[in-house]
Amino acid sequence: MLKNKKTVYFCQECGYESSKWMGQCPGCKAWNTFVEETVSVKKSSSGSMKQQADRRAAEPMRLKDISLSRDERTLTKIAEFDRVLGGGIVPGSLVLVGGDPGIGKSTLLLQACRNLALEEKNVLYISGEESMRQIKLRADRIGEFNDKLQILCETNLETIREVIERKKPDIVVIDSIQTMFHEEINSAPGSVSQVRESTNVLMQIAKGQGISIFIVGHVTKEGNVAGPRVLEHMVDTVLYFEGDRHASYRILRAVKNRFGSTNEIGVFEMRNTGLEEVKNPSEFMLNGKPTGTSGSIVACSMEGTRPILVEIQALVCQSNFGIPRRTAVGTDFNRVNLLMAVLEKKVGIHLASCDAYVNIAGGMKMTEPAIDLGISLAVVSSCKDIVIPDSVMAFGEVGLSGEVRAVSMAAQRVAEAKKLGFDTVILPEVCRSSVKEISGVRLVYVSWIQDAIKFIRQI
Numbered sequence: 001m002l003k004n005k006k007t008v009y010f011c012q013e014c015g016y017e018s019s020k021w022m023g024q025c026p027g028c029k030a031w032n033t034f035v036e037e038t039v040s041v042k043k044s045s046s047g048s049m050k051q052q053a054d055r056r057a058a059e060p061m062r063l064k065d066i067s068l069s070r071d072e073r074t075l076t077k078i079a080e081f082d083r084v085l086g087g088g089i090v091p092g093s094l095v096l097v098g099g100d101p102g103i104g105k106s107t108l109l110l111q112a113c114r115n116l117a118l119e120e121k122n123v124l125y126i127s128g129e130e131s132m133r134q135i136k137l138r139a140d141r142i143g144e145f146n147d148k149l150q151i152l153c154e155t156n157l158e159t160i161r162e163v164i165e166r167k168k169p170d171i172v173v174i175d176s177i178q179t180m181f182h183e184e185i186n187s188a189p190g191s192v193s194q195v196r197e198s199t200n201v202l203m204q205i206a207k208g209q210g211i212s213i214f215i216v217g218h219v220t221k222e223g224n225v226a227g228p229r230v231l232e233h234m235v236d237t238v239l240y241f242e243g244d245r246h247a248s249y250r251i252l253r254a255v256k257n258r259f260g261s262t263n264e265i266g267v268f269e270m271r272n273t274g275l276e277e278v279k280n281p282s283e284f285m286l287n288g289k290p291t292g293t294s295g296s297i298v299a300c301s302m303e304g305t306r307p308i309l310v311e312i313q314a315l316v317c318q319s320n321f322g323i324p325r326r327t328a329v330g331t332d333f334n335r336v337n338l339l340m341a342v343l344e345k346k347v348g349i350h351l352a353s354c355d356a357y358v359n360i361a362g363g364m365k366m367t368e369p370a371i372d373l374g375i376s377l378a379v380v381s382s383c384k385d386i387v388i389p390d391s392v393m394a395f396g397e398v399g400l401s402g403e404v405r406a407v408s409m410a411a412q413r414v415a416e417a418k419k420l421g422f423d424t425v426i427l428p429e430v431c432r433s434s435v436k437e438i439s440g441v442r443l444v445y446v447s448w449i450q451d452a453i454k455f456i457r458q459i
């Protein structure tokens with residue numbers, strides 16, 4: 001028996017495998033993450049016999065003969081969720097939904113299950129974390145359920161496999177992968193080898209029987225699904241559910257998607273009756289924007305195919321210490337420093353002795369360079385105490401020479417501004433050819449950051 005077992009050390013952060021213990025993981029550079037786990041060298045005989053049978057049955061197919069009719073997608077009827085999935089659920093797909101504990105993964109999936117069941121799909125919700133009673137309590141908050149949705153509280157994967165084979169559901173939810181365990185693996189649930197083996201089993205079920213499986217995965221504080229980044233390679237789609245604990249909205253983001261685009265986001269709001277879709281995120285983000293103060297401007301960032309308007313706030317004040325303090329909330333700190341250096345050197349605004357705090361209001365995280373112009377103007381506005389009117393929106397990338405560079409999808413951004421009632425848009429001169437004049441919106445094209453500053457000074 002012992003011959004078939006060997007122990008290896010796995011990094012619990014990224015799944016790096018090593019034959020000896022190490023203090024620091026060479027893969028992800030995390031400290032103290034190696035844990036000893038037993039792995040069986042020999043595959044179980046049933047597995048290998050099945051594999052042999054599979055091997056004999058393997059037959060290549062002509063690409064043009066492969067029909068796509070089976071790939072009809074099932075809609076969850078939660079439009080934001082469907083969009084992030086790339087237009088609904090693909091049969092036989094394995095989808096990982098990651099996120100911090102308490103962010104609303106179980107709620108989102110239960111709501112999706114409810115809609116799918118109402119569409120006459122057989123849905124099986126398997127929870128390893130909560131009791132039937134707890135699930136029922138949550139379900140009562142969400143709404144009415146029909147009898148197509150079945151609940152199972154189980155953590156043993158072999159039992160789960162057996163139940164799935166017997167019940168033949170169309171869609172399965174596993175909540176969460178960290179609680180599942182496989183009898184053949186000795187290590188504790190949630191460890192790398194357990195999670196990897198469990199996902200493997202689920203993948204075989206999904207691909208073999210054409211069942212779509214959603215896997216819930218918890219995220220460690222570093223922001224990766226606990227233990228296994230290994231998991232990300234195995235599944236078809238990786239979605240992260242994120243949000244500020246203190247804000248009520250949540251963002252569902254696709255990180256990997258074999259069946260669609262990865263930059264789509266879905267915006268939700270947590271209510272006491274579950275998650276509500278936010279159909280117009282810009283309006284939601286701009287809620288509560290102060291009027292008539294300096295240090296604030298609205299910028300636009302594309303999230304997937306959707307433009308989202310956000311308020312960028314800056315506070316610049318004289319520093320009392322030798323080294324000025326700078327912070328950036330919701331955007332890249334280094335980018336803010338870079339833009340301030342450009343303002344210092346190319347525009348001649350003295351910021352070297354100033355503290356600066358930049359904030360994307362609403363708690364959104366935005367890193368698209370198109371918000372550069374917004375950040376720069378907010379900093380200038382605060383530093384020089386210039387009030388930028390509420391009806392002005394700005395977007396454009398700022399280069400190191402102070403030039404305002406082109407950004408993609410300028411026309412959509414202008415259209416979004418118009419929709420929300422903005423009457424002036426500051427945008428890069430290079431985008432002139434791609435943007436059509438729109439009645440009621442004044443388009444101010446700028447080539448240099450200086451031009452934009454001149455404009456806000458005289459407006």
Ligand code: TYD
Nearest residue numbers: 101102103104105106107141271272273274
């Ligand atoms: P949950 O889906 O259990 O999170 P996860 O599965 O990601 O750990 O969501 C839990 C949080 O959501 C909890 O703090 C309560 C809150 N919540 C609401 O505010 N309203 C609701 O209708 C529901 C069901 C949950």
Ligand code: MG
Nearest residue numbers: 105106129175
């Ligand atoms: Mg949960």
